[in-house]
Amino acid sequence: MKNTFKKLFISFTVLSLTACSSTTMQDNTFAAKENKDFTKYTNQLVVEYAENDYTTMHQFFEHPEDYGIDINNVDVSLGEFYTDNTEEIKEDQKELNKFNRSTLDKTQQTIYDELKYENELSLKAENKKFQYLNNCWSTMSGLHQSLISVFSEYILRNEKDIQDLITLINDVPRYTNDVLEYTKEQADKNTLQFDYDSVTQDIQDVINNKADSSITSALYNAIDALNLDEEKTTSYKAQVKDAMDTSFFPSYQAMLDTLTSLQYNIQPLQGLSNYKNGKKYYEVLVENATSSTDSISTIKENTQSAINSSITKFQKLYKANPMISYELDSVSTDFTDVNQILESLQKNYKKDFPKVKTMKYDLKALPEDQSVSGIVAYFITPALDYSQNYQMRYNKRDYGDDPSSLTLYQTLAHEGIAGHMYQAQYNKEHLKYPIQFFYNNLGMSEGWATYMESMSLHYLDNNKDLLEAYNLNNILTNLYIVLMDISIHYDGMSLNDFKNEYGDMFSSEGLESIYNQLADNPTVFLSYYYGYLQIVDLKSTAKSRLRSKFDNADFHNALLQYGEVNFNIVKQSVNEYINKNR
Template sequence: MKYLKRLSIVILSAFMAISLIGCQPQTKNNEEVQKQFDEFIQTQFVNTMESDYTTAHTFMVNPKDFGVDMSQVDVNLGIRITDENLKKSKEDQASVLKEFKTFNRDDLTDEQKDTYDIFKFQAELDEKLNDDKFDYYQQIFESMTGIHYQLPTMLADWQLRNEQDVKDLISVVNDIQPYMDSALDYTKKQEEKGLLMADLNEVIAYCDKVIKKGDQSAVLEAMKKSIDNLSLEKGTEYKKQLSQAFKDSFIPAYEDIRDTMKSFKSGTNNTEGYAKFKNGKEYYELLLQKNIGSNKSVSDIQSMMTKAYNSHLKNLMAVATKDPNIINKSEPKTNYKNYTEMLDDIQKNLFNDFPEVKNRSYHIEDINKEIASSSGVAAYFNIPPLDGTDKKQLRVNPNSADVSTVSTYHTVAHEGFPGHMYQYAYMYENISSPYRKALANSSAYSEGYAVYAQYYAFKYLTDIDQNYLELTKENELATYCIIILADIGIHYEGWSFEQFKDFLNTKGLTLEDDEQFKSQYYQLQANPSAFQPYYVGYEEINALKENAENKLGSKFKDKDFHTALLKSGTAPFNVVERNIDKYIEENK
């Protein structure tokens, strides 16, 4: 899935600029409390949207229908990352959490209890992460998900629906350098405090690619094309204004990032992990919990992934024993000639195993060529607006492997059907709360589900040796168990490069030379907990499924399990597990 970090609150709390409704009187009946709770949650949605233009534009076509007044929204890239705004964020967060705690969970409906638990998990974890002792611990320029990395994709995919959107886009592009300068000011203070932890060479190299393209950038061309598609009378003039904004703000912003990163080379930059900082281990554990969607400790996750690794290795050996020659066989090819054929074929069987959704229309488009060549991303799904009627958009890399490869198939299954594209279609049709659909942020559930879905879709490849597919699945999962354990080793145990390399070697994950080991080490070091949502999330879902199969026996049905799994939306795993437990009890 296309991971879009909300640029305006990359540091600030998700509760920034939220106004409060009055405290709850103590003598309320359940119905009144339920109404007040709905109003509270709606207030969080509305004020979050009104505090951030990019978020509002992404999630709403008609803001008025959601009670959002766009005249209250500043059209810019986001709130500046300053000490004053950070302080205000913490104050607002504390006030919102205090208000939230006036509600008695037992007074709520079952659906509201899910919303309550989702909100509680996110709010309490964000409160801990925003403790003063963690000031300047968050890294803005991560090499895989930093704001410099996400911005070109966001702009290339920017949806223009009318003339006002074009004017607003020009304002946003003009705001890039001022916004980025505030981010760099934060990062400079971070470096002065000895709390910078960045892959400087990787960030510099990425910025150099952007700068080299200049006004010939494919990102700029994509935005101009979007203007052309509206056939506006003043289209030519708007494109000139956009080009000027790109030249005056976008390119200088990347020059500023590059130059700042170069200046850090002679300063203080932690090239190991969070464990090297005073409160780093504690911060990493909280970051891990945010990314795994649960309050499990680091040791819990180490035990889980070690057990999972051993299980996948055992399954791998079982497949190899069944067919000793399978390891030496060349990768089989599917018969698919294009992505549409692949997704349409999956849909033929989809609703035998998953609950039906009405809106399955989609559009496949190539990833912007500049982003495709620089990012290595195979595909991503653009999260649609809550009230949009356009076809869902799946982006694919025109430079990636042959469409007929198994790896291409499971990437498309991850992003399309039965993965993210199906997942969001189901959620939008079956969950009513705008807050739940747009702001419930459990990447572990959504990415874990998509990993589960990509491997589940292997069953539809009836022309491919299922032993080979099982081998592929178990090998990949075992590998990522190792990667997650290594991530913990670097950021919690304080592993050096040599310790990291020794660990991979003992697990049989050998690379060609030291440069490849270093590349993997620095990717993990500069992007803490980046892979956890995918593979810890998968293991959580797989464990829930195995538990349901064991308890229900012959009464277990994949479709029923998937319905219970999808019911939660993007929720932490305590909510997901409760819905699965309820399904088990109802089907015993």
């Protein structure tokens, strides 16, 4: 599972190519017992992942030594911005092919299939023709945002972690310089494209807030939480401040200076197909984003079909109540506190999902200087051996703090229950092999969490027709975003053509904003919305074939039981559930 794009140190929105290829589960023949040699092989892969990248080790393990990881072999750094992993991937595939698939048990076969197609897609992404098409300065997950996320949420578990943290902060200039050198090369090749005004303003804000940085404050709080003696605490805080002042904030000034100098080399926001090899690059991104081997034409057909179906359903509701469209803006919940939302979801999810242990969590609003427009909230991926409360953050600055907001309710369902937090707890209780926690199929994980947004509406006491209309309105918007992304990046649609194509559904001003966001962040929303569509299509198939024998909890278990795998494996699992219960 190689991150085959240039490594942007992004904890929560990292774009890593671990998606699907043409490989599918081959047959239903599997060994009755675990193949211990294969288990040893996958466990060694986990050790290699951790020992080759400090940030991976720190994020995924509280006690790495329990997994055979030697922390003395790990270089404390932010890693390399870009390395060519082609030969390493080929070697990994050669080692994997040494195993006879039929000697593996059922779960191990899904691991085998997952590793195989990840390697295949990674090799596609390593194509040097794509080398200068990556956007390191996207508004949602660029370097300037990533570093804030990483250090503001950095986990300190012991005194050694503080020392490593200081080393990482002091490594920011090196890493930033590598990204800036790449940016200059993009400028020379006329492939540098990003939202200049927005990015430079965000960078300037970090510099302006240096004296009152919430990032530094968060690190101080993390040091305090370790309860070291006063002398050590004071000393470490001074070292962190020095690292921030001499390494972190000067790196942001370097970003600003370099990007300002390149201002007139930046290309206008436009689709990837406008660049040489951009169309092929987009195809690889789509595979990654959707966790699916569906072709782009198939994605368009499936999405348009779902749009037509949703419109028909909405029209039926409108016919019964012509005022329903005007009532959508007024729909809300009865919650008076954000924590009440998660308490309610924790109580109600058991009606439809496999029961897990009670989830303990900390929900906090983001400080203003850490809030990113376009990101409503996020869940912090826990370590495999995580022993503390789960952590969630929400953007209070841009999306308000109204506990009765239906948008906030659905957001916490997405990030919390039965979305990402629930899935993390389910994985902790059900997954057997450490390697299964390293999958990163965004189409499955984000599709699942988006699916939970719709499911959560069933637990409210509002008028059911109104909630259904609200849900359909959201679904239609989301599905149009899928088509819009393809229109921009694959069909090469200009802003004017884009407005003409979608002007009947959205305002002209809104369309320009949508165009710019999608042009700046190709495929980022496909994980959510086409991932969602694949799940609801599987559910529709299961319901039609099982009828009265269909059970929500059993269906959801079939979706989740092998971890965040690609949809080829998910479909096989759902088919097995259907055939078992017919």
